Amino acid sequence: MLEIKDLHASVDGTPILKGISLTIGDGEVHAIMGPNGSGKSTLSNVLAGREDYEITKGSITYKGKDLTELSIEERASAGIFLAFQYPTEIPGVTTMTFLKTAVNAQRKARGEDELDAVKFLKLVREKAKELKVEEDMLKRPLNVGFSGGEKKRAETLQMSLLQPSLAVLDETDSGLDIDALKIVADGVNRLRAPDRSMIVITHYQRLLDYIVPDHVHVLAKGKIIRSGGKELAAELEASGYTDMTESAA
Amino acid sequence: MVATRETVEAVDEAVGKYKYGFSTDIESEKAPKGLNEDTVRFISAKKNEPEWMLEWRLDAFRRWQTMEEPDWAKVNYPKIDYQDAYYYSAPKSDDDRPKSLDEVDPKLLETYEKLGIPLVEQMALAGVAVDAVFDSVSVATTFKERLAEAGVIFCSFSEAVQDHPELVRQYLGTVVPVTDNYFATLNSAVFSDGSFVFVPKGVRCPMELSTYFRINEADTGQFERTLIIVEDGAYVSYLEGCTAPMRDEHQLHAAVVELVCLEDAEIKYSTVQNWYPGDEDGKGGIYNFVTKRGDCRGDNSKISWTQVETGSAVTWKYPSCVLRGDNSVGEFYSIAISNNLQQVDSGTKMIHLGKNTSSRIISKGISAGRSSSTYRGLVSVHKKAEDARNFTQCDSLLIGDRCSAHTVPYIESKNPSAVLEHEATTSKLSEDQLFYCRQRGLDEEEAVALLVNGFCRDVLQQLPMEFAVEAQKLVGISLEGSVG
Numbered sequence: 001m002l003e004i005k006d007l008h009a010s011v012d013g014t015p016i017l018k019g020i021s022l023t024i025g026d027g028e029v030h031a032i033m034g035p036n037g038s039g040k041s042t043l044s045n046v047l048a049g050r051e052d053y054e055i056t057k058g059s060i061t062y063k064g065k066d067l068t069e070l071s072i073e074e075r076a077s078a079g080i081f082l083a084f085q086y087p088t089e090i091p092g093v094t095t096m097t098f099l100k101t102a103v104n105a106q107r108k109a110r111g112e113d114e115l116d117a118v119k120f121l122k123l124v125r126e127k128a129k130e131l132k133v134e135e136d137m138l139k140r141p142l143n144v145g146f147s148g149g150e151k152k153r154a155e156t157l158q159m160s161l162l163q164p165s166l167a168v169l170d171e172t173d174s175g176l177d178i179d180a181l182k183i184v185a186d187g188v189n190r191l192r193a194p195d196r197s198m199i200v201i202t203h204y205q206r207l208l209d210y211i212v213p214d215h216v217h218v219l220a221k222g223k224i225i226r227s228g229g230k231e232l233a234a235e236l237e238a239s240g241y242t243d244m245t246e247s248a249a
Numbered sequence: 250m251v252a253t254r255e256t257v258e259a260v261d262e263a264v265g266k267y268k269y270g271f272s273t274d275i276e277s278e279k280a281p282k283g284l285n286e287d288t289v290r291f292i293s294a295k296k297n298e299p300e301w302m303l304e305w306r307l308d309a310f311r312r313w314q315t316m317e318e319p320d321w322a323k324v325n326y327p328k329i330d331y332q333d334a335y336y337y338s339a340p341k342s343d344d345d346r347p348k349s350l351d352e353v354d355p356k357l358l359e360t361y362e363k364l365g366i367p368l369v370e371q372m373a374l375a376g377v378a379v380d381a382v383f384d385s386v387s388v389a390t391t392f393k394e395r396l397a398e399a400g401v402i403f404c405s406f407s408e409a410v411q412d413h414p415e416l417v418r419q420y421l422g423t424v425v426p427v428t429d430n431y432f433a434t435l436n437s438a439v440f441s442d443g444s445f446v447f448v449p450k451g452v453r454c455p456m457e458l459s460t461y462f463r464i465n466e467a468d469t470g471q472f473e474r475t476l477i478i479v480e481d482g483a484y485v486s487y488l489e490g491c492t493a494p495m496r497d498e499h500q501l502h503a504a505v506v507e508l509v510c511l512e513d514a515e516i517k518y519s520t521v522q523n524w525y526p527g528d529e530d531g532k533g534g535i536y537n538f539v540t541k542r543g544d545c546r547g548d549n550s551k552i553s554w555t556q557v558e559t560g561s562a563v564t565w566k567y568p569s570c571v572l573r574g575d576n577s578v579g580e581f582y583s584i585a586i587s588n589n590l591q592q593v594d595s596g597t598k599m600i601h602l603g604k605n606t607s608s609r610i611i612s613k614g615i616s617a618g619r620s621s622s623t624y625r626g627l628v629s630v631h632k633k634a635e636d637a638r639n640f641t642q643c644d645s646l647l648i649g650d651r652c653s654a655h656t657v658p659y660i661e662s663k664n665p666s667a668v669l670e671h672e673a674t675t676s677k678l679s680e681d682q683l684f685y686c687r688q689r690g691l692d693e694e695e696a697v698a699l700l701v702n703g704f705c706r707d708v709l710q711q712l713p714m715e716f717a718v719e720a721q722k723l724v725g726i727s728l729e730g731s732v733g
Contacts, residue, residue, distance in 0.1 A: 048688050072687040081688075088685040092703025098689075101699055106690035141703065158689065 001026050001166055001197040002067075007058035009046050014058070016042040018222035024166075027194040031208055031233060032201045034219035035241040041085065041199045043219070044170045047199075048082045049075050062166065077109035079165030083155040083172055090142040095154060098142045099124060103161055127160045131187045148175030149183070156187040167191070168199045173207035185210030205237040218244060265481040283332045285690075288439050292337045296407050296441075297412060297547055305644070309427045309437035318395045322594040323623040323655060324563045326536060334501060336439045336472070379441075399455050401485075402447040406474050410444035416447055420478050424507035424544045424571070432538040432565075436472045440505070443473035446485060448514075454485040455556060457713055475506040480512040481547060486517040500525075502561075503538045512547030512574065519712055520722055524560035526727075531590030534562025541568035545577035545606075553580040554597065554713045557720040559727040562591060567625065569598035572606035572634075579608040582708040584720070585728045586701075587620035587652070596626035596657075601637040601667070610641040613705045615654035615724075616730035623655040630667040637667045646676040646704050648697065648731045698725035 002143060010016040016039045024030050034040050044052045047060070049072040057110050060067040062080070070078060080122055104114040115123070128138060130152050143151055159167055169188065170247040173181055192198070200211055208216070208230065216232040217224045218241075226232065226244060236244065281288070289310050293303040318329070349368025396403050402608050404411060427437045444460045460475075479485050502524065510516050518541075537560075543552035554568040570579030581597035599608035608628065616622040622645065630637045646656035656673050678700055686696035701724050702709065709717055 048684075050684055071692075072684065073690050073692050076688055076690040084685065084688075088679070088681045090682060090685070090700065090703060092706035093699055098699075099692060101695070102686075102689035105692070105695060109690060162689070 001028070001063065002170045003059075003061040005059045005061075007046070007060065009042060010054045010056055011042065011052060011166045017046065018223055019058070020219075020222070021058075022217065022224065024197050024199065027192070027197060028215065029192065029198045029200060029211065029213045031211075031213035031216045031230075032199060032219055033203070033205070033216060033236060036117065036203070038219045039222045040219055041170060043151055044082055044168045044199070044201055047080065047168055048072060049165075073105070073109070076162075079163075081159050081162055081164035081167045083152075083159060083167065083175055084168045084184075085171040087143045087146075087151045087155055089144045091144055092141055094139055095142045096124065096138040099138075099158065099161055102158065106162060124157075125162065127157055129158070130190065131157050132183055133157050149177070149180030152176055152180065152184045153187070156184050160187065161193055163196075165195065165208075166197050166199070168201065168213075170201045172201065173202055173204060174201070181207065182210060205233045207235045221245070261445040265662050282335055283334055284334075284439065286329050288336050292439060292441055295337065296410070298410055301418065302410055303416075304379075305422070305427070306438050309434050310439075312428050313431070313434040313438055315384075316428075316434060318431050322565050322625070323621065324565060324592040324594050326563050329501060329536065331435075337441050383720075386650045395455065400449045400452055400583065401454050402445065402483070403458055404445050406440070406443040406445050406476065407696070409476070412445070413445070416478065417445070417476065420476060420507070420509050422507075424509060424542050425505050425540050430540060433505050433527040433540040436474060436503050436505045438677065440472045440474035443475045443504070444477075445475070446477040446479075446487065448479045448483040448485045449494055450480040451482045452480075453483065457486045457488055459488040459490070464520075468642070471500075471502045473504045474507075477507070477516060477518070478509045479511065479516050481511045482513040483511075484515045486713060487519070488713060489518070489520045490523070490716075490719075500534075501538070504540070506539070506541040508541075508543035509550055510543060510545050510547065510550040510552050510577075513549045514547060515551040515553075516543060517553045517713075518543070518568075520554075520556040520558075521712075521716055521717055522556065522558045522560055522564075523723055523727075525562075526560045526589065526591050527562040529589045531562065534591075535560065537561035537564045537566060539566045541566065542571065543569070543579070544571045545574050545579060545603075547577075548574040548603070549576045550574050551578040551580075553582070553711070555582040556584070557584070557596075557708075557712070557716075557723065558593060561593075562653045564591075564593040564595055566595045567597055569600065569627075570608065571600045571602065572608065572637075573602045574606075575603040576605045576722070578606070580711075581610045582711040583612045584615070584705045584708045584724070585613070585622055585624075586615045586724060587617065588727055588729075588731055589618040589619075589620060590702060591601075591620040593621070594623040594625055596624045598627040599629070599639060601628075601634040601639070604633070604635045605637070606634055607638040608640075610639070610643075611707055612641075612643045613708050614643070614645045614706065615648065615701055615728070616645070616654050617648035617728055619651045621653045621655070623657060625657045625659075627659040627661070628669055628671075628693045629659075630662040630664050630669070634664050635666050637662075637664065637669075639667075639669045641669075641671045643671075643673040644704070645673075646701065647675065647677045648701075648728065694725070694729060697728050697731060700727060701725075 004020055004022040007017055007020040032040055055068055100120055107114055133153050137150060143154060146154065172184060200213060213230055216228055216230060218226040285309060289306050293306055306349055425433050446458060448454050477487060508516050508518060524535035524537055545552055552570050558564055568581060572579050579599050585593045585595050587593045587604055610626060612623040612624045614624055624643045628639045643656045647654055654675055658671055660669055662669060682700055683696050686699060692698060702721055709720060712720055
C-alpha cells in the first residue's frame, strides 16, 4: 500500500523529518507513537501533500506510484484520508452539504457518477447512526461549535463515507473522554478491511487499547527509533518516552 | 446541497470566461450620439410620450447640466465623456412591436436562452412573469393576462406612461426626486424604459415578477427606470437580473428604482447583478451607478432589498429605505463580490422617520484579486422616530493579499430612545480551511466556492429559490482564478 524510504522533510527551512522508512501492507494498521515535537503531525501533513511541507530527500510510493507527484485533492481521490487532530471550522456550510460535496468531488475525480440526493441521504443516515451522529449535527455548519467528541465523530463519519484506502488518524484521541473515545474507536474498527490500511498517530497508549495495531513505531526527533508489535505500546506506557529516546541515543 | 453541486459544475463549465460575454447581432435604431435637449426630445418622441413627460425630462436635463459628478465614493475611473455615448437604442423592429412571443425576433429569444431564461419555457414551467429589457426597450412581457385578473399591472415603463399616466404622474419622482443626485437626474432626463408594477389594495401578487436587463449595443448607456407601487395590505416579490456582453469600452448604466409601499404592504426586491466586470487588466466593463430607494410610506409596511453584486467594473449603489410609516421595517441583505480590478462602493441607507421603525442590514463583502470593496451605510434616526431599532452586520472576506475591504458606517441618532447595533468583521479565507476541503477531494476552486457560499449563507437564504441557485453559481464563477 505505502512505502516510505529515507524521507526527509522541512517546514519553513527547518528539518523535521530526518530519514523515515516505513512499509505498510494492505489491511495493516500501524501506530506511530512519540513525544511532542517528534514529527508525528509533520508526517501526516506530508502524506496529505500540504504545501509548506517540503520533501528534501527520500520517496513515498503509494499503490506503486510516486505520491509526491499528486496534488492534495488528487491524493484524496486516490484514497488517502487524513483525520485531523484539530478539524477546521467551515462556517455556513452544513455538515450534510460538506459530506455530499466531498463524496461527489471524489466520485467525479474518479470518473464515477455522482450520487443522487435520495441515495446519498440514505447512506449518510445509516453511517451516522453507527457513529451516534445525530440528525441535528448534520444540519449544523461543519465543526462550528462542535464539542471535541462531535468533531472526531464528524471526522470518522467522513472517513466512513469516503471509504479511503489509506487512513491517517492524527491524534484522534486528543480531546476525547473515554465514552467518546470508544464510539470513535468502534467506528474506526468497523472500517478495518483487507484493502484498507491505517496509520494511527498518537501520543498515548490509551487509544491503542481500542484500536489494536499490527505494528507500532516510535518516532523521536524525526526518526523512527524502534518498531515492534502491539506489545511495544505497553512497554512505552510503562517506561515512558524518555527512557527509550535516551537508550536509542 | 444540490445548489452546491451546481456551483461546482458551473465553475467547471465556465473555465474562467465571462459566461454572458456574447453579443447579439440585431439591427438597431439609435438616437444620434451625444447628449443635449434634442436627444431628450428624440427619446420622448420615439416613445410618443405626452407633453408632461417631456417637460419632466427636460426639467431634469436642465438641472443635470448644473450638477457635478460626485467623487466621494471610494472608486476611481477615468472621467466619463457623456457626449460620447448613445442614449437610445432599440431593436429596429420597434414600429411593429411583437404582439406575442411568437412574433419576437428569434435571435433575441436565443439571447435569452443563452442567459438561461428561455421565456417560453419559463412561461410554461416556472410561473414567473418576465419583463425583459434589451438595451432600452422592453421586449416582451409575459403573463400579463393572469396578472391582470388579479388586478396587478406589470408592464414596461413606456406602456405605463401610455396606459396608466395618472399612476405614473402621481408617483414618479416621489421617492427619488429629480435632483436627488447626479446620476438619478441624468436618468430622469434620458431614461428609455424599465418596468412598472402596480399591486392594488389587498392583493398578494400571485407570482414572482422578474425582469432581465441586458446591455447589448456598444457605446450604449442603459438608463432604465423602475417604479413599483404596492397599495395597502398588498404584497409583491420582484426579481431583477442583469448581464452585458464583453466589450473593450466601458459602458454606463445609471438606473433608478423607486418603490412605494403603503400601509401594511410588503415589497421584496431581489437583484442578481452580473454586468460584465472587465477583463483581468481592468479593460472594459460596466460603470454601474444606480439609485434605488424604497419608501415605507404607510404604517406597518416592509421593504426588503436583497442583492448579489458580482459584476461591473465600478459599482456605486445604495439601495435604501425611508421608514416613514410607524412600525415600518426596512431590510438590506447584500453580497458584493469583487475580483481582478473591480471596485465596489455599495451599502444602504436606513432613514428612520416613524415610531417603532426597525431596520436590519446584513452585508457580506468578498474581495479577491486586486479589487477594492467598500461598504458604506447610513443609519439615521430622526427626532420623532421613537424606539427605532437597527441591527447592522458587515462581514468582509479577503482572498489573497492584494485586495482590500473597507467599512464606512455612518450613524446619526437624534432620538435618545433609539437602539442601534453595529457589528463588523474582516477575515481572510484561511489556508487551514482550504487544506481541509482539498484533503476531502475538492479542488481549489471548488473549495473557494464552497467556503464563500458558506460565508454568504445568511444572505443567500433571503433569495427566492430560482435566484438562489443562480447566485450560488455566480459566486463560484466570479471568484475563478482568485487563489493560487
